[in-house]
Amino acid sequence: MYAWPHWLALVVMTPLAGAALTPIAALLDRRSPPWWALATMTFTSLAATMLVLRVFAEGPFSYLPGGWAAPYGVELRFDEFSAVVGVICLIGWMAILFSSRYTRSLPEFASDRSPYYYALLLLNLGGMIGFAVTGDLFNLFVFLEILSLSGYALVAVGGERIAEMAAFKYLLMGAVSSVLVLFAIGFLYGMTGTLNIADVTARLGALEGPTAPAAVALALLAVGFVTKAAIFPLHVWLPDAHAAAPSPVSAVLSGLVVKLGVIGMIRTYRIYYGAGLFDLTVLNHVLMWLGAISIVMGAFFAIFQEDVKLMLAYSTISNIGYIIMGLGLATTYGVIGASVHIFNHALIKATLFLAVGAIIYRTGYRTLSDLRGVGRAMPLTSVALSIGAISIVGIPPTAGFLCKWYITLGAFEANQPLFGFVLVFGALLIFVYYIRMVNAFYFREPIHAEVTEAREVPVSMLLPTLVLASLCLIMGVLGRIPLTFIEPGVVRLLAPLGG
Amino acid sequence: MIVMLWHNIDYVASVVLFSIGLYVVIAKENLIKKFLGLNIMETAVFAFIIALGMVEDGRPPIMTGDAQGPFASPLPQTLVLTGIVVAVSTTALALTLIIRIFRRFGTIEANELREME
Secondary structure, three states: OOOOOOOOOOHHHHHHHHHHHHHHHHHHHHOHHHHHHHHHHHHHHHHHHHHHHHHHOOOOOEEOOOOOOOOOOOOEEOOOOOHHHHHHHHHOOOOOOOOHHHHHHHOOOHHHHHHHHHHHHHHHHHHHHHHHHHHHHHHHHHHHHHHHHHHHHHHHOOOOOHHHHHHHHHHHHHHHHHHHHHHHHHHHHHOOOOEEEEHHHHHOOOOOOOOOEEEHHHHHHHHHHHHHHHOOOOOOOHHHHHHHOOOHHHHHHHHHHHHHHHHHHHHHHHHHHHOOOOOOOHHHHOOOOOOOOHHHHHHHHOOOOOEHHHHHHHHHHHHHHHHHHHHHHHHHHHHHHHHHHHHHHHHHHHHHHHHHHHHHHOOOHHHHOOOOOOOHHOHHHHHHHHHHHHHHHHHOOOOOHHHHHHHHHHHHHOOHHHHHHHHHHHHHHHHHHHHHHHHHHHHHOOOOOOHHHOOOOOOOHHHHHHHHHHHHHHHHHHHHHHHHHHHHHHHHHOOOOOO | HHHHHHHHHHHHHHHHHHHHHHHHHHHHOOOHHHHHHHHHHHHHHHHEEEEEEEOOOEEEEOOOOOOOOOOOOOOOHHHHHHHHHHHHHHHHHHHHHHHHHHHHHHHHHHHHHHHHH
16 A cells, blocks of 8 residues: 555645635634545645655655656655654644644634634645655755744744744744755756756766865855754854744744755755765764853753743754764764654654643643743643653653764764763753753642643544653663664665765 | 856856855844844855856747747756745744744843853
């Protein structure tokens, strides 16, 4: 069943078409948008499952929409890294289910706006899925813009006081980085005369003449994608945007959208490792250092935050630092750890944001001191939150441990023990601020009546949180599966073409 | 060096435009001006990609019975058409956000907004 070729087209088209049809569904029945969006994502998840099964069984495969052969037509290509669509579907589904109750509590969120919220969410998910599976550079740019534009709008949708400012800041930096990526794509097209990623790689490798334009294109791509991934010092848009967005949107933005910048980086690496035009040591060193600085600075800023969502947002910067550092190490272990951390961090951060969202929904408070003692009032949500916290620190039986362990191994394999120590130091800093949170929630006396009187959230919000939290534990126990799954992809990524 | 730059004057022009746009985005405080800078950057990249498709003495690539090459490359133009659509939607969203910021804070100067936050 998984061999049916059209799953790959359906996985992209379903959420995009579903987004376009959401307002129509709302015309037929005013309360249908969340269920329509859930149905759309259920079908998309089915397609994604088939695709992941197929890549597990057969390795990477392509799909040619319209039947035009690869260099002329647009190619969709599904490889091991594209398996991120599985996580996109999972978290997207959970976030939509969570939103069905959560959005009713938002200020300025009249029910006539809700179809557009779900349409934007589906567009965002569809854009991410398309970005992860496309094999064409210009298509990559179009999907990048779909996911970014819907992301900017989703930040503003909650109506927090600073939401529009945060969204505008995000839009400005995001749009500049998109323009840089488009410029780079123009460079690559000018040099090779093609837009198909595999074809660009081959022709770039056979290129005669100066390599300077290729280096400029690489620099533009790197800066563009690193901005999308919110690496220090290009992270300034992230904290406000992720803290001001409604919590299910924060889960999607923080868990998934920034990761697509990393996927873009991996695609760039594929082109340049494959072409073997020049040594990438300089870029690798830059990424390693930027990653290390992000780990420390992100964790450092997070320690001083009182607002729980801002703290989680800074923690995202820190964790993206791990991933970028793993990529920069350019050893098999490092890149495997980084790739698996893309999956695992998405699960963990979605758990944390949904749990915090549930707490904010019930109590209306969002700073550590206001939320003292909430652990006793909302036991299940707080357990999910604690599991997320343990996972993100990287304590052994949880999902965060294995990938950080692999990145550390990678640092020693690359003969860069300094970065191994940075990694452990970063984990310690992260431990400090999550301990602060757990301490406030469980061991301090509540100061607000709303906190002591808070009840557990309804099932539609509790279920996604608990499922994701248990996945954090399960992925820790079954951690070998993603590691072995991604390994052939990483080996292919690091090898020159034909080597 | 000068001769080489002169022969590639179209590329040089788009890089200059791009830098002007980037400067405006970074240096101006007014949000609308910042956004105009972004539009300049986008236009520069579109001009660059269009220039890539230029073929010396190229004809429009329309396949009729007696069509003869060399043809101009049609691909960059389709790309830029898509790019313009993207740029227009970005502009629409940005202007919406600016209107909402103005309604809430009564100003669209970035330095005054920073003080209010």
